[in-house]
Amino acid sequence: MEEKIEVGYDWQEEKGPRKGLYALVTVLISVILIFGGALWSYNSLVSLSEEVSAARAQIESNIQRKADLLPNLVRTVKAYARHEKKVFGEIAALRSRTLDNLRQHDLKNAVALNKALDGATLRLLAVAENYPDLKSSEQFRELQAQIEGAENRINITRMNYNEAVRAYNAALRRIPGRWIAPLTGLKPAPYFQADEQAQKAMKLEI
Amino acid sequence: MIRTLLIATVFLLLSVGCGKNDSQDENRADAQKVMQKTKILIDDAALLGEDPKFMKAFYEFNRELLRRYDIDFRVVTTLSEEGIDLQANRLFNRLQQKSRSHSGKALLLLINPLQDKVRLEVSQALEPIYTDAFVSYLERKGMIPYFRDNKVANGAFMMMELIHDRANDAQTGKEFVPPMDSRSIGGGAKSAAKIGEADPQAKKGAPIDVGSGESPEKVLRKYLQALETHNRNPDLEIYTKATRDFFRKHTVTTINQDNEVRFLSPCLPKQTTLYGEDGEHAVIAALPYDKQRTCSPYFFKKEEGKWRLDIATMARMLRFNTQMAFHFDPRERLRGEGIYYAYAFDGYAFDANGYPYTPREKMPDDARWGFRCGTWFYPKDRENVKREPKKYYRCGIVKVWRGSPAEVRLGLRPGDYIYGVGQGAARIDNATYVQFMDYMKQVPSGARAVVTVRVNHREEIVRRGIAP
Numbered sequence: 001m002e003e004k005i006e007v008g009y010d011w012q013e014e015k016g017p018r019k020g021l022y023a024l025v026t027v028l029i030s031v032i033l034i035f036g037g038a039l040w041s042y043n044s045l046v047s048l049s050e051e052v053s054a055a056r057a058q059i060e061s062n063i064q065r066k067a068d069l070l071p072n073l074v075r076t077v078k079a080y081a082r083h084e085k086k087v088f089g090e091i092a093a094l095r096s097r098t099l100d101n102l103r104q105h106d107l108k109n110a111v112a113l114n115k116a117l118d119g120a121t122l123r124l125l126a127v128a129e130n131y132p133d134l135k136s137s138e139q140f141r142e143l144q145a146q147i148e149g150a151e152n153r154i155n156i157t158r159m160n161y162n163e164a165v166r167a168y169n170a171a172l173r174r175i176p177g178r179w180i181a182p183l184t185g186l187k188p189a190p191y192f193q194a195d196e197q198a199q200k201a202m203k204l205e206i
Numbered sequence: 207m208i209r210t211l212l213i214a215t216v217f218l219l220l221s222v223g224c225g226k227n228d229s230q231d232e233n234r235a236d237a238q239k240v241m242q243k244t245k246i247l248i249d250d251a252a253l254l255g256e257d258p259k260f261m262k263a264f265y266e267f268n269r270e271l272l273r274r275y276d277i278d279f280r281v282v283t284t285l286s287e288e289g290i291d292l293q294a295n296r297l298f299n300r301l302q303q304k305s306r307s308h309s310g311k312a313l314l315l316l317i318n319p320l321q322d323k324v325r326l327e328v329s330q331a332l333e334p335i336y337t338d339a340f341v342s343y344l345e346r347k348g349m350i351p352y353f354r355d356n357k358v359a360n361g362a363f364m365m366m367e368l369i370h371d372r373a374n375d376a377q378t379g380k381e382f383v384p385p386m387d388s389r390s391i392g393g394g395a396k397s398a399a400k401i402g403e404a405d406p407q408a409k410k411g412a413p414i415d416v417g418s419g420e421s422p423e424k425v426l427r428k429y430l431q432a433l434e435t436h437n438r439n440p441d442l443e444i445y446t447k448a449t450r451d452f453f454r455k456h457t458v459t460t461i462n463q464d465n466e467v468r469f470l471s472p473c474l475p476k477q478t479t480l481y482g483e484d485g486e487h488a489v490i491a492a493l494p495y496d497k498q499r500t501c502s503p504y505f506f507k508k509e510e511g512k513w514r515l516d517i518a519t520m521a522r523m524l525r526f527n528t529q530m531a532f533h534f535d536p537r538e539r540l541r542g543e544g545i546y547y548a549y550a551f552d553g554y555a556f557d558a559n560g561y562p563y564t565p566r567e568k569m570p571d572d573a574r575w576g577f578r579c580g581t582w583f584y585p586k587d588r589e590n591v592k593r594e595p596k597k598y599y600r601c602g603i604v605k606v607w608r609g610s611p612a613e614v615r616l617g618l619r620p621g622d623y624i625y626g627v628g629q630g631a632a633r634i635d636n637a638t639y640v641q642f643m644d645y646m647k648q649v650p651s652g653a654r655a656v657v658t659v660r661v662n663h664r665e666e667i668v669r670r671g672i673a674p
Contacts, residue, residue: 145342145395146339149393152392153391153392154392155292156392
């Protein structure tokens with residue numbers, strides 16, 4: 001009896017084109033994943049960079065707020081202690097330079113000037129200690145509270161800024177951030193550190 | 207099988223029994239434990255004490271602040287050497303990781319007796335309401351006076367009340383900003399805490415005299431003037447002797463005085479003076495009470511022929527809710543001097559929390575007291591009562607008209623069994639129905655009526671009141 005042999009479809013010839021399709025799909029998926037990953041990484045870096053900018057803006061606005069409060073304080077103290085001209089002059093000069101630096105977005109110098117301004121403000125408040133009527137006046141106390149509040153905010157926002165910079169710089173150094181950064185022009189941000197030389201310079205100039 | 211079931215049942219009953227005892231113990235220290243567990247109150251410096259009544263009141267007010275304004279208020283005492291500004295900010299942000307507020311409204315009161323500093327840290331969402339200057343003002347004028355008297359817990363409570371008042375004002379003016387994350391960027395203010403450091407100016411003020419013929423209204427206006435000028439002299443002639451003792455011990459802040467001016471001033475045109483039958487007591491009130499809930503009544507007593515303000519009695523009897531509506535402490539209303547002012551509330555009933563309201567049913571016009579007696583007798587007198595009912599029947603109160611003098615002045619209630627009338631040499635024990643009714647008819651107007659009752663034939667209570 002003859003055996004019927006069925007000749008099947010020669011699938012060997014079809015293997016080539018199907019193999020190519022799988023390879024293509026694999027490559028496509030890999031490209032999408034890599035591209036997606038890169039995009040996600042870039043977006044994260046941008047978000048972190050924006051947080052650094054926002055934190056920086058907070059510092060600027062708090063320094064501005066404190067600078068805005070000082071004329072009221074000076075006016076209030078002047079009403080009781082007109083002759084204390086040296087400290088009034090010092091505050092006016094420092095304030096003016098601080099505002100200039102803020103306008104130019106030179107935050108580093110603005111912060112250094114703020115530190116010097118802080119010293120002058122403390123001297124002004126020490127002057128007020130000699131005038132019990134001034135010290136007990138509600139207006140003076142409110143101003144004092146507002147200025148102390150502004151100074152506290154500057155300190156806190158500086159800490160927050162450094163935290164934001166830490167997170168951003170760490171992301172830039174990690175993989176894949178360190179590959180993305182050179183392609184996109186993202187650079188590490190500087191921390192806020194007390195520049196004692198700069199502060200000394202400020203004092204001497206005044 | 208049955209044996210197993212029996213053992214299981216016994217075990218279950220024992221567990222439930224133990225659990226019940228534990229929860230009973232827990233209920234007693236409930237408020238404090240809950241607050242410590244949920245970190246509403248962290249008393250590392252052991253400044254706040256453990257008075258359960260105070261803790262309960264603190265917890266309830268704190269919950270009210272959260273419920274009504276979504277403000278998460280916490281109190282921490284510490285002996286840390288870290289700078290208070292940074293510590294407050296760090297602690298605030300850490301505690302707010304599990305914020306109770308849904309809109310980022312949170313406050314942290316940090317008290318450090320080691321550095322003698324106190325700081326109220328304010329979340330971003332609350333900065334427009336609690337500005338630095340305002341917080342400094344609250345601390346200096348509202349809280350630190352208590353700290354100086356070594357009443358740190360009371361100071362913290364006062365701060366919570368002031369925060370509530372401000373939130374109430376702000377909400378009316380719609381000053382709250384939209385919800386945001388609960389974090390602080392340094393808003394708030396700090397002050398020297400001055401714990402235990404007596405303030406030499408705390409009880410100062412110019413003397414205020416009272417003339418013999420001056421009416422209670424005039425005395426009240428002098429009191430208003432004392433409040434407006436922040437006169438904290440406890441020995442003013444406008445006060446009764448008891449009130450002067452009260453003010454010597456009690457801490458008064460300028461914020462307390464300003465708040466009282468704020469609530470008293472608009473009530474002045476609405477007030478009427480009600481004089482007691484004895485001629486020695488008066489009440490200035492804005493009527494009707496249930497429509498003028500934020501106008502507190504003021505009590506006056508005649509001493510040395512002059513009308514004087516009896517704030518000591520008012521402080522003992524009156525309470526104010528979070529909306530500054532007054533109500534009585536039900537346990538205090540008819541105690542001590544309170545009975546002499548009860549006449550001013552004839553025609554008003556009191557709910558379980560002491561809020562006055564006008565009852566629907568008024569007592570008959572021809573009734574003096576407004577109660578009805580049923581009769582009862584001792585079992586041993588069953589036969590006697592048939593022969594001589596007047597000698598053996600006794601009175602049991604079956605009805606008291608709401609707002610009647612029986613209720614308002616004497617505190618009589620349905621279910622009171624009358625056992626005695628009068629006091630001292632004139633006391634009649636085991637008073638009969640007739641003796642009781644005669645007593646109640648004959649006690650002169652303005653005189654003190656004294657009735658001894660038993661509730662459920664067990665607890666003996668003496669009810670005292672001024673006769674109408």
